[in-house]
Amino acid sequence: MSTASDDLAGALARDGIEHLLVMFVNLHGKPCAKLAPVETLDELLRDGLGFAGHAADGLGQGPQDPDVVAVPDATSYLPVPLRPGLGIIQCDLFVEGEPWPYSPRGILRAQLGRLAERDRVARIGAEPEYFLVRRDADGTVRVADPQDTAASPCYDAYAATRSLDHLVTLSRTMNQWGWGNYSNDHEDANGQFEQNFGYAEALVTADRVVAFRYLARMAAERDGLIATFMPKPFTDLTGSGLHLHLSLATPDGARATFEPGDGPDRYGLGLSEEGYHFVGGVLAHAPGLHALTSPTVNSYKRIGAVTTRSGASWAPGYASYGGNNRTHLVRVPAPGRIEVRCVDAAANPYLAAAGIIAAGLDGLEQKRDPGAPVEGDPARLTADEAARAGLRPLPPTLLHAADALAADEALRAALGKVPGGEYADYYAQAKRAEFAEYHRQVSRWEWDRYL
Numbered sequence: 001m002s003t004a005s006d007d008l009a010g011a012l013a014r015d016g017i018e019h020l021l022v023m024f025v026n027l028h029g030k031p032c033a034k035l036a037p038v039e040t041l042d043e044l045l046r047d048g049l050g051f052a053g054h055a056a057d058g059l060g061q062g063p064q065d066p067d068v069v070a071v072p073d074a075t076s077y078l079p080v081p082l083r084p085g086l087g088i089i090q091c092d093l094f095v096e097g098e099p100w101p102y103s104p105r106g107i108l109r110a111q112l113g114r115l116a117e118r119d120r121v122a123r124i125g126a127e128p129e130y131f132l133v134r135r136d137a138d139g140t141v142r143v144a145d146p147q148d149t150a151a152s153p154c155y156d157a158y159a160a161t162r163s164l165d166h167l168v169t170l171s172r173t174m175n176q177w178g179w180g181n182y183s184n185d186h187e188d189a190n191g192q193f194e195q196n197f198g199y200a201e202a203l204v205t206a207d208r209v210v211a212f213r214y215l216a217r218m219a220a221e222r223d224g225l226i227a228t229f230m231p232k233p234f235t236d237l238t239g240s241g242l243h244l245h246l247s248l249a250t251p252d253g254a255r256a257t258f259e260p261g262d263g264p265d266r267y268g269l270g271l272s273e274e275g276y277h278f279v280g281g282v283l284a285h286a287p288g289l290h291a292l293t294s295p296t297v298n299s300y301k302r303i304g305a306v307t308t309r310s311g312a313s314w315a316p317g318y319a320s321y322g323g324n325n326r327t328h329l330v331r332v333p334a335p336g337r338i339e340v341r342c343v344d345a346a347a348n349p350y351l352a353a354a355g356i357i358a359a360g361l362d363g364l365e366q367k368r369d370p371g372a373p374v375e376g377d378p379a380r381l382t383a384d385e386a387a388r389a390g391l392r393p394l395p396p397t398l399l400h401a402a403d404a405l406a407a408d409e410a411l412r413a414a415l416g417k418v419p420g421g422e423y424a425d426y427y428a429q430a431k432r433a434e435f436a437e438y439h440r441q442v443s444r445w446e447w448d449r450y451l
Contacts (some may be wrong), residue, residue: 005041005074005150007074011077011079017079018086019087021035024090024092025210027427027430028057028058029348050068058430067144069095071094086145088214092109110414111358112434118364121202123200123247124199124244125205125244126205126245127194127243128242132163146224150309165223166219167234171184182194184196189308200212200354206350209242225351230346231299231302239345241345241348242352244340244343244362260359264362271335278338278360278364279363281366284362285408287392288400289342291428295315295351295431297435300401315342318391325376343356402431402435403432
């Protein structure tokens with residue numbers, strides 16, 4: 001065995017692991033897995049496990065196609081303290097011995113390869129938000145904590161304490177995993193929480209987001225609750241994001257290349273020319289990028305929402321950027337890094353990160369100037385004022401975003417070719433179908449308005 005597999009075998013023995021969840025995600029970010037006993041480790045690492053790709057959905061296969069083979073990445077192993085004897089390991093996908101181009105993890109790997117050609121690595125920090133809810137026998141969904149009714153609940157110490165067991169379970173586990181959990185708080189909506197962990201290389205962070213969602217849901221189910229990463233489960237409450245902080249560095253870590261150093265800082269926000277060009281790329285490709293970062297029908301109930309109880313949506317409505325200002329698509333919270341705030345809780349972390357990196361790379365290649373940073377809150381501008389300021393509104397629905405992705409040549413190229421076409425078309429078609437299914441439903445709103 002290789003050093004990585006030797007290390008994995010030792011870790012499994014140390015942690016008393018009896019079974020591994022051999023896991024990957026599909027287009028929609030759904031974790032798919034098989035349970036493998038650790039006695040099969042040698043064969044598992046050598047041969048992987050076969051899956052019917054059509055049954056897993058979102059992997060570009062029909063029922064007639066050969067197996068998708070999930071080959072574990074030994075470095076991604078995590079024990080699951082909530083389930084003694086169980087571990088998780090993330091996988092890369094292959095079909096008949098070749099990397100499968102429909103694999104979201106593989107798509108992110110390809111973009112990281114493009115960065116490597118420029119002598120760069122991406123570091124990403126993620127801020128996952130979610131709601132704790134209950135579902136009543138009649139199907140009604142409500143906030144799990146019946147006392148969590150304050151009009152301004154953000155950072156509420158009492159509400160956080162009432163959910164302490166859940167929050168501490170996740171915090172303790174993240175620290176056992178070596179993630180460096182540093183903050184756990186009640187967010188802006190009733191029943192909403194955010195738990196933060198240290199930044200890492202982009203692929204590692206994407207793996208961690210998948211594992212965090214799994215952990216949060218399992219911990220909630222243990223208590224008879226649901227941890228939902230639905231972007232906006234309640235009309236009158238703020239939605240949930242997955243804000244991504246990103247910086248680039250040289251592979252040895254000696255230089256953070258978004259920091260201006262001794263070079264110019266064109267707009268005074270603490271970014272190098274490389275950093276501003278990267279931001280310019282993200283803004284230029286924001287419409288198509290939204291199909292990847294805000295990937296559900298429900299995502300667009302969050303973007304630009306004006307009916308939240310707190311009076312803020314915390315989600316951008318325009319392709320804008322600025323300094324330490326949370327109303328923009330791109331925020332520059334500190335010198336040398338950016339925060340991309342259009343990513344929501346439902347996003348597939350591999351595809352969202354791949355799309356952001358691809359957009360930023362186009363900005364570097366084209367030397368895109370983002371223009372002067374925008375002051376104030378763009379949401380307070382009228383449509384005419386925003387147009388005069390040169391601000392483009394973001395897609396109003398998933399259908400608009402899917403069409404924008406299909407028309408974006410840089411993102412199309414980055415997502416790559418698949419058998420019979422391009423992944424961008426496959427993805428856009430899946431999202432158009434999702435929108436069409438939603439659009440065919442008759443809602444309570446329609447009964448109330450038209451009956």
